[in-house]
Amino acid sequence: MLKTMTKTLLAGVAATALLSTVASAQTTLRIQNHQSQSSPYGVAIQKFVDDVAIMSGGDLQIEMFYSSSVVPSAETFDAAKNGILDCDMTNGSYQTGKNAAFQFVADTMGGYDTPLQYQAWVEQGGGREAINELYATHGMTFIGAHVGGQESLNSTSPLRGVADLKDFKFRSPPGMESDIFASLGASPIVMDFTEVITALESGIIDGADASTLATNLNIGVYDVAKHTTFPGFHSMSSDQLACRTDVWEGLTDQQRRIIEVAYKNVAMDLMISTLVLNGEALAKMPEMGVTTYDWSAEDRAAFRAAAQAAWQEWGAKSPEATKMVQSHEAFLRRIGLVE
Incomplete structure (x- = not known):
């Protein structure tokens, strides 16, 4: 009887230790965006949050703040840079007061006809490298961009x-x-x-x-x-995901890849939903x-x-x-x- 109780006790201790290890291994990123949760942008962002949690098996969680609920939109970049948040999911153009180059991160005005063309600049046209050269001077790393389409x-x-x-x-x-x-x-x-x-x-x-x-x-x-x-x-103003560099580099290779893959889905989901919603709106004109x-x-x-x-x-x-x-x-x- 005593032997059975000892085994049960040891099993409980082991389980508690395992849960403690899992809990301590879990990473949570605090991210703010400036969109409402019910908007097409907000819907795509919430899917990103869910995808990251599922693909990481719960080891990586995102605490997402919508509608600039922590700090004003234009202050999000600095809030991430200074440790109030971990990442900024607003718009680079808010930072043009720091450097005019930020304008060209977000919107070239008349440059591209479609969001795919802009995304191609980011992914295959040297855009990511150019942006990160700028962001590195602020202790931030640019992860990617998302944009629905041209404004009317x-x-x-x-x-x-x-x-x-x-x-x-x-x-x-x-x-x-x-x-x-x-x-x-x-x-x-x-x-x-x-x-x-x-x-x-x-x-x-x-x-x-x-x-x-x-x-x-x-x-x-x-x-x-x-x-x-x-x-x-x-x-065609593009929003971004940019994280404080020490936070980004502190993630595992697997966690970084999960975020990158899940975030590319945000860009695609937003382009698709904007196309559909604009088509439906056009029919009502x-x-x-x-x-x-x-x-x-x-x-x-x-x-x-x-x-x-x-x-x-x-x-x-x-x-x-x-x-x-x-x-x-x-x-x-x-x-x-x-x-």
């Missing part, structure tokens, strides 16, 4: 091409985009995304650079603005009285030329920005988008 420009009057941009008063984010549109005769007004609908209704602006066709529909843009570009041509404009090759080329002129100005702001612009331009020539 919206207006209360026709947007048939470059000529219709003259005196076009529209909501624009700060930075290079405002410079490009101003050079084409538009009057960009910098305002927060949350102010778009009210500003359109009150006539403060004639239009807005807000988001993709589907998102614009969901937030009510087309209840007011009855003209929109589709497919988009001007902006006629019944809402919305006219869509697919800009001609000539007008797209005119916008790209204006964008490239702005690239040179922004590229001159730092050596890192110069290298980033040169990397994009070389790849655009390589895939035939520019001569």
